[in-house]
Amino acid sequence: MQLILLNDVASPKIPPGKKIILAITPVIRNQNVPKWKQYLTSHFIAVTSWFNMFTVHQNIKQEDKFDYFVGLGGFLWTNSVVCTIAGYLFSNVVSHEILVGMVFINPMYFLIMTVSNLKEKMMICSVLLGASLSIILNSFIPGWSVLVAGILAGSIGYILFKKEIVHE
């Protein structure tokens, strides 16, 4: 349901989640896990699982992270399929007012989860710049504003605060 709602309210050119996959795969990497399992698990990677994994991963042993993510992502993925079917079956029962409220849940959840993950200055800078540039660039390159804003914001945030990275 989240994917359907997001497609409904956002740009048709929302970039694919490759960057999120690049951000989460090194975190959950386990040399003992066969490659086919890693490729299969990539289908569980989405914004929600990424946010949740980043919130808790430092409290989980490296060798357990992959299994934890399979459980988390698998549950979310299964849940999204069940909720999509339920949404399709019961869409006529829900009033327009409630439907509008439900659609608003998606961006608010992303927003709050983004804010809850802001601990480093480079991330705070990237978020503020990403939002600002997206608004500005929307007038000039509406189809690509999200992707360009994100890359510019992330690069500037990284360059400005890379000296403050705490190495684990």
Add this chain to the structure above:
Amino acid sequence: MSSQFIYLSILAASLGTYFCRAFGVYSARNISTDSPVFHWIKCVSIGVISAVIARIILFPEGILGEATSFSRISCTIIALVIYFSFKKNVLLAVIVSAISFALVNHYI
């Protein structure tokens, strides 16, 4: 639009996303969580997400586009205020903002 075209579109979109995901896993094989590239990717990822959120709130399409900018912006502020006022409670902030949004759009 024929149903055959829809099924073909779904198939093409699925292959596109599966290929991207597989390529993401392949590309990440040599990236360490301590490397500069990893930190840059983290920044870009969260930058893209914040750009998506800003776009959805300010320039939405579909059902959200029918709502006023005032309702979207005010309920976003409500979500943030609730989140920081109630011990960073994610669920409470999201539910209160969604209910506020439904009420604002119904009565205003």
